[in-house]
Amino acid sequence: MFSRGLVTAAMTAALLPAFPAHATLPAPPARAALHGGAAATVDCAKVKCLALTFDDGPGAATGTLLTTLRKSGVKATFFLMGKHVEERPALVKRMAAEGHEIGNHTWSHPSLPTLFDEEITTELKATQDAVAQVTGRAPRLFRPPYGQTDDRVAALAGDEGMAQVLWTGTTLDWKLRDEKKIRAVVLKLARRDGVILMHDVVPQTVRVMPALVKELKKRGYHLVTVSALLQGRRLAPGETYP
Ligand SMILES: [Zn+2]
Numbered sequence: 562m563f564s565r566g567l568v569t570a571a572m573t574a575a576l577l578p579a580f581p582a583h584a585t586l587p588a589p590p591a592r593a594a595l596h597g598g599a600a601a602t603v604d605c606a607k608v609k610c611l612a613l614t615f616d617d618g619p620g621a622a623t624g625t626l627l628t629t630l631r632k633s634g635v636k637a638t639f640f641l642m643g644k645h646v647e648e649r650p651a652l653v654k655r656m657a658a659e660g661h662e663i664g665n666h667t668w669s670h671p672s673l674p675t676l677f678d679e680e681i682t683t684e685l686k687a688t689q690d691a692v693a694q695v696t697g698r699a700p701r702l703f704r705p706p707y708g709q710t711d712d713r714v715a716a717l718a719g720d721e722g723m724a725q726v727l728w729t730g731t732t733l734d735w736k737l738r739d740e741k742k743i744r745a746v747v748l749k750l751a752r753r754d755g756v757i758l759m760h761d762v763v764p765q766t767v768r769v770m771p772a773l774v775k776e777l778k779k780r781g782y783h784l785v786t787v788s789a790l791l792q793g794r795r796l797a798p799g800e801t802y803p
Contacts, residue, residue, distance in 0.1 A: 639761065702723060723799075
């Protein structure tokens with residue numbers, strides 16, 4: 562499959578008369594890295610986009626998922642738990658290197674509205690630091706565990722420089738634990754500019770992903786990061802989306 566970026570690069574190469582063909586080969590990855598990968602090659606104002614998001618990782622099967630996504634040219638968004646970042650830093654590094662978006666899902670997955678301000682800030686900050694230590698960049702997106710949040714939680718996340726990302730469809734994959742059912746639910750929930758919540762710590766989700774991605778693409782979806790859905794608009798700290 563050709564992305565628009567590759568086509569553009571090929572067209573650019575065709576316009577350069579004197580250069581041997583091999584001289585232009587490194588151009589596509591360099592361009593993708595420079596402009597932030599999928600965001601540069603997919604315009605969600607013009608095409609049907611969908612954001613796949615994976616919470617609670619990285620887990621034991623996350624490497625397999627990353628390989629599936631890389632092979633199919635798909636970018637996703639991962640909302641990571643700080644303590645798992647600490648356990649599996651290499652996977653987090655790989656996520657960032659392969660153009661996926663990384664968000665904060667707290668250190669230990671508590672229900673945030675039940676905590677004191679300082680406890681919430683500690684959960685968020687420790688995770689920001691863990692991700693920044695591995696990737697060189699603290700997340701700008703945050704997803705509250707269980708989707709449990711309120712104005713106070715959103716404001717405290719804003720203080721750490723993050724917008725809050727919820728979802729348009731949740732698969733309950735952790736409860737279904739069945740590849741066929743997970744596939745059916747995602748296909749039912751999929752819609753233009755949707756944000757689908759799944760978990761890369763659920764092995765059945767990771768196993769069904771190659772077939773699921775293939776079917777979503779067949780239905781015309783471009784699978785992008787949450788930020789790519791926003792078409793260049795940056796969420797303000799404390800803002801909630803969608
Ligand atoms: Zn979670």
